[in-house]
Amino acid sequence: MPSLAITHGVYSQAEPVVSAVARETGMKVFTDEDVIAFAVDQQHLKSGSLHRIFNGHTPAFNSFTHEREKSLAAIKLTLSRILLTEDVIIKGLSAHLIPASLSVVLRCLIIADRKNRIHTAMQRQNQTDTQAKNALNRLDEVTLGWCHDLHGKSAWDTSLYDLVIPTHKIEPQKAAELIQKSLSHIALDPSQTKALLTDFHTACRLEMALIETGQGLSADVKKGHAVITLNKNVLMLSRFKEKVINEALKVDGVKSAETRIGKGFYKANVMYDFDPPVSPRVLLVDDEKEFTQTLSDRLRLRDLTPTVAHGGEEALSIAEKGETDVMVLDLKMPGVNGYEVLKKVREEKPNIEVIILTGHGSEEDKKRCLSMGAFAYLQKPADIDLLTETMKAAYEANRPRKKA
Numbered sequence: 001m002p003s004l005a006i007t008h009g010v011y012s013q014a015e016p017v018v019s020a021v022a023r024e025t026g027m028k029v030f031t032d033e034d035v036i037a038f039a040v041d042q043q044h045l046k047s048g049s050l051h052r053i054f055n056g057h058t059p060a061f062n063s064f065t066h067e068r069e070k071s072l073a074a075i076k077l078t079l080s081r082i083l084l085t086e087d088v089i090i091k092g093l094s095a096h097l098i099p100a101s102l103s104v105v106l107r108c109l110i111i112a113d114r115k116n117r118i119h120t121a122m123q124r125q126n127q128t129d130t131q132a133k134n135a136l137n138r139l140d141e142v143t144l145g146w147c148h149d150l151h152g153k154s155a156w157d158t159s160l161y162d163l164v165i166p167t168h169k170i171e172p173q174k175a176a177e178l179i180q181k182s183l184s185h186i187a188l189d190p191s192q193t194k195a196l197l198t199d200f201h202t203a204c205r206l207e208m209a210l211i212e213t214g215q216g217l218s219a220d221v222k223k224g225h226a227v228i229t230l231n232k233n234v235l236m237l238s239r240f241k242e243k244v245i246n247e248a249l250k251v252d253g254v255k256s257a258e259t260r261i262g263k264g265f266y267k268a269n270v271m272y273d274f275d276p277p278v279s280p281r282v283l284l285v286d287d288e289k290e291f292t293q294t295l296s297d298r299l300r301l302r303d304l305t306p307t308v309a310h311g312g313e314e315a316l317s318i319a320e321k322g323e324t325d326v327m328v329l330d331l332k333m334p335g336v337n338g339y340e341v342l343k344k345v346r347e348e349k350p351n352i353e354v355i356i357l358t359g360h361g362s363e364e365d366k367k368r369c370l371s372m373g374a375f376a377y378l379q380k381p382a383d384i385d386l387l388t389e390t391m392k393a394a395y396e397a398n399r400p401r402k403k404a
Contacts, residue, residue, distance in 0.1 A: 004106050224255035
C-alpha cells in the first residue's frame with residue numbers, strides 16, 4: 001500500500017479522519033513533531049531551530065549560514081528514511097517536502113470552509129467570533145507561508161494534491177473510507193516501491209552533500225542516475241558544473257550524474273540603466289507578536305526590509321525617525337489605535353504610505369481608511385504575493401516625492 005501525505009487546515013476535523021485511516025490500515029502516523037524529533041536524534045540538530053523553521057522564521061544570518069536550507073534538507077532526508085521503513089502517514093507541513101514525482105505517496109488535503117472552521121474554533125476554545133478569526137488567521141498564515149515558499153502556491157491550491165476532502169460536506173468515517181479507496185487504486189509491486197523510495201533517499205542524501213557546494217541545487221535520482229538542477233546563477237558555470245558532478249559521484253548510490261539549468265537560474269541576471277533598486281523599508285504595526293514575526297521573516301525573503309512595532313505609540317516613534325517608506329497597519333490595538341496612527345502619519349509624515357491590514361474590518365472601515373489617505377486596505381489573511389506587490393506599489397508611488 002502507498003504511504004499517505006496529509007495537509008490539513010486547523011479545525012477541519014482532520015484528527016478523526018486520520019485516526020480512522022490509521023486504525024483501518026495499520027499505518028503509523030508521523031506528525032511534524034515526530035519528524036522533528038527523528039531529525040534531532042539522527043542528525044544531531046537543535047529542536048528549537050527546527051521548530052522556528054517550521055513556523056516560518058528565517059534565521060537572522062541565513063544569507064551567510066544557510067541554516068534554513070540545511071534544516072529543510074535534513075528534514076527531507078529524515079522523511080526519506082521514515083518512508084523506507086513502512087507504509088506511513090505523514091501529517092503536517094513536512095509532507096510538502098515529499099516531491100510530487102514520488103508516486104508511491106498519495107497527497108491529500110483535509111479542509112473545511114472558513115465559516116465551519118470558525119464555528120468549530122469557537123466551540124472548542126470557547127472563543128468569540130473575533131477571537132476565533134484572529135486565531136485562525138495566525139495559524140493559517142504559517143501553513144500558507146510554508147507552501148508558498150516551497151511551491152509558490154497557496155496551501156489550499158488543489159493542484160498540489162491527489163485528493164481533497166471537504167469535511168464540512170463529508171463525515172469523518174466516510175472521508176476515511178474515501179482515502180482508503182484511493183490508496184487501494186494505486187497499484188505498485190513491492191520491488192518497484194522499494195526502488196522509488198531508495199532513489200528518493202539517495203536524492204535526499206545527495207542534496208545534503210551538495211549544501212556546502214552551492215545554494216539553489218536540487219537533485220532527482222532514477223536508478224542511480226542523478227540529475228542536479230541549478231536554480232541560482234553562478235560565475236564560471238562550466239567549472240561549477242564539474243565540481244557539482246564530482247561531489248555527486250562521491251555519494252553512495254549515485255552511479256552517474258548530470259546537471260541542468262533550472263527556471264530560476266537567470267533571474268539574477270538583470271541589468272539596470274537607472275537608479276539601482278533599493279529595498280523598501282516596511283514598518284509592520286500589529287499587537288500580535290507571532291504574526292508580525294512570521295510576516296517579517298517572509299518579507300525578508302522577498303527583498304524587503306521590515307521593522308516591527310507592537311503598538312501605535314511605538315509605530316509613531318519609529319516613523320518620526322524618517323526610516324520608513326511603507327507602513328502596514330492594523331486597526332484595532334490597545335492604546336493608540338490604527339485610525340489615530342493613520343491620521344497622524346498622513347498629517348505629519350506624508351512620505352510614508354500606509355497599507356491597512358486587519359482581521360476586524362468592514363466595508364465601512366475600508367471607506368473610512370481610504371478617505372483618510374490609506375494607500376490600500378487589505379484583510380487578513382492576505383495573500384503574501386498580493387501584500388508584497390501592494391507594498392512595492394506603495395513604495396514606487398512615493399519615490400518621486402522622496403526625491404523631490
